[in-house]
Amino acid sequence: MEFHLVSLILAFKKDTVGIPLAEISYFWGQMGAGKTSIARLINYCLGGSIELSPALQNEFVSAKLTVRLKKGPLEIERGRDSNTVVVKWGEKEDAIQASIPARDANGELIPGTGIENLSDLLFWMSALVPPRVRKSKTKADSETKRLSMRNLLWYCYLDQDEIDSSFFYLDSRDPFSRLASLDVVRYVTGYHDEHILDLEAQLDSLRGERMAMLASIESLARVLRDVGVESEPEIHARVSRLRETADAIFREISQQRNASVSERTTVHALDGLTAQAQALNVRISGLDDAISEVLHARDRDTRHLHEIETLSIKFRRSQSARAVLAGVQFHSCPRCAQILPERPKDNCIVCGQAEIDDIPDSTEEALLQRDIKQRSEELKEIIRRHDAAIIQLRREREELDIKKRRVERERNEASARFDSAYLSSMLNKERERSALQQQADSLAAMARFPQILDSQRQKVGAIQAQEAKLRGKLKDAREAAEKDATNINTLGQLFLDCLVRSEVPGITSSDTVEIPTNSYLPEIHSPGIADNTVVSFATLSSGGKKTLFKCCFAVAMHRLATKVGAPLPGMLIIDSPMKNISERENREQFEGFYNMIYELKANELSATQFILIDKEYTAPVEELDLSLFSRHMKPNDPSKPLDPETAPLIPYYLGN
Known part of the structure; x- marks a missing residue:
């Protein structure tokens, strides 16, 4: 992946500093001059987090990084303590400038691009679709998520703080970081x-x-x-019943209209509505009692279920504890550490009580567990039925309550009108018929x-x-x-080649590298040594070896990416590869590592940009003809005038 850092411009309170970044940029010198801050500010512009040094806490304002990608240069500016970046790309009148999240994603920002944050923009500017990986590695139907550019950059930026403590998060206790790192290796391989x-x-x-x-x-x-x-036949059945009731009321109304005056009803609607309201009150009260009883039964069965589940857990724990402690020979009390007295043969050596003989065997225990599970399932089914009954009863109560309110409203209206018994009865029946027809029409529509x-x-x-x-x-x-396994084997071979060329002590070209696909943590095996002797990042006792081990694996990853055309950003920032190594006492390793970098840059990794930060400097041989920018940095000395050749990152700063 074309990913070339062009320049870094830093805005401080009293000055602006521009740092050009070449094919190989080598920052070296004394501590406290700001070498590591250069790498961290580049990472900060690319969406990383940063812990500001005392000097940056006092002076830092913002940083602007220019990156050359496949679609052209991209400017990324990020202010201090900002969660967003201001990006700009394109030529002159067609240039686009936008503010986007450095890491968070809150929906598409630029229509039709899929860009939600800086990572998406970097992929888009590289003419790549962000790779998608499953969130869960154990669930087959797990949804996928985009692999972030931040994850890929773990293999492109070796931070000084973690260079000898974590192997690209592949050994992390945080499952999210470890799985994301695994996805990166799978992506590259x-x-x-x-x-x-x-x-x-x-x-x-x-x-x-x-x-x-x-x-x-x-x-x-x-x-x-x-x-x-819940079904179409149920709806049609209810609609049919409602329409039949409405038709019966209509026939009754017609009969009353055609009857003689003496045959017409003499019962006032108010009396019927009052009786109807009283009957509804009785039914609602009965439903309330039924709901209360079902809720009580549900609570009782739920408590019973919880008791069974708790007892099951306690039983399993007890059986496990007995199995573990059965073979332990106690000589002293596990509580107070005093020597235990002599006990009869059939008594417990600790508590002195008679041993229990009826210990269930595995078959009985399995039967017991099956019975517990069966009873639990029965209780869960009963609870589900209780829930369904409660829903049904509450629905019926709600329907009766609605009907009761309608009846009471009509009763109040009838009481206020003082209509004749016949008229009030007919009006009431018309309302009831209209309500039934409306309910039937609503149900039919469903x-x-x-x-x-x-x-x-x-x-x-x-x-x-x-x-x-x-x-x-x-x-x-x-x-x-x-x-x-071609690419995995190739990665192992390239990794071993880097280690040998860096002259890491104890590793030779006759060794073999194995990279298990479940962890991708490389293991080195030497001929003639027992199979259980493995050299890995975890088993290396030397901090210097750990650093070289990790650096060589990062270089090998870039060599493989170049060989197979994998979309890994074509830049590698290594902050202090000689962090735990003396350039004088371990001259072979110092020169071997940098000579390897220079030789690879001149051949295999010609398209890969290197930014190197260290205490000392070693130049490449002239025959390689490399473009290298070297900057020797020292902290300011208040007693001496500023030397532009060795100026620190913040030229005017005199603090610690």
Whole structure:
């Protein structure tokens, strides 16, 4: 991946400092001059975090980094303590300037580009699609996420603080960092090729479509449950009953209209409405009692379930403890450490009580666990039925409450009108008939909802079938990629070559490197040494060896990326590769490492930019004809005039 740092411009309170960045930039000199701050500010502009040194705390204002990418130069400016960066790219009138998040993603910022943060912009300017990886490595249907440019930069920037303490987070206790680092190595070694990435993108799209449809199904099903119907026949049956009741009321109204005056009703609507309201009150009270009883039963069964689950856990713990402690010979009390007295043969040596003989064997324990599980499932099913009953009872109560309020409203209206018994009765029946017809019409309009639900469920089934098919293809593609160990073996060979050329003590060209695909932590095996003797980052006792070990692996990763065309940013910043190494006592390692860097830059890694920071400087041989920028840096001495040749990062700063 073309990724060339052009310049870094730093704004301080009293000055602005420009730092050109060449094909090889070598910053060296005394501590306290700001060498490490250069690397950290470059990383800061690329979205990293930073701990400001005392000098930067006092003087730093902002940093601007210019990066040359495939689509052209990109300017990235980030102010102090800012979570956003100001970016600019394009030529003159067509130049685009925008403020985007340095790391967070809150939706697409530039329509049609997929750019949500700085990482996306760097990929877009490199004409690359951000690779997608699964969030969960154990769930087959896990959604995917984009691999961030920040993750790739772990293998492009070796920070002084972590250069000898962490192996690119592959050994991290933080699972998120470790898995992200694993994804980077898989990406570079070809386990995330274009075919796999395309399949993962399709699978993620299908999964998103399925989840959205399931949410829609659940919402629609909830509406139907609230209404009290869940199928089309139920709706038609209820509509039919409501219309029949309305027709019966209409016939009764017609009979009353056609009857003679003496035959017409003499019962006032107020009396009927009062009786109806009283009956509804009784039914509502009964439902309240029923709901209370079901809630009480649900709480009782829930407590019972929790007790069974707790006892099951305690039983398993007890059995495990007995199994562990059964073979322990106690000579002193585990609580007070006093010597235990002699006990009878059949008594516990610690508490002195008789040993329990009826210890269940594995078969009995399995049967017991099965019974516990079965009882738990029964209780869960009972609780689910309680929940369904509560929903049904509350729905009925709500319907009765609505009806009761309507009846009371009509009763109040009838009481206020002083109509005749006949007129009030007819008005009441007309209202009741109208309400039933309206309810029937509303339910009839919902008859198509179950059809929509069935259609959506069928679509979900079809999507699940597509997902299963794609997962099968993805599994086959991953297995095929992982079976091809060519790139992993090549990485191991390149890594060993870097170690040998750097003259790391104890490692020779006759050694072999193994890189397990489950961890990608390289292991070095020497001929003639026992199989259980392994040289790895974790087993190296020397801080100097750890540093060279990590630096060589980073160089090997860039060599492999160049060889196979993997999209790893073409720059490598190494801050203090000789952090724990004396340039005088370990001259072979000092010269060997830098000669390796220079030789690779002149050949294999000609397109890779190097930024090197160290205490001492060693120049490449003239025959290599390399473009190198060297800057010797020293902290300011208040007693001496400023020397521009050795000026610190902040030229005017005289603090510590």
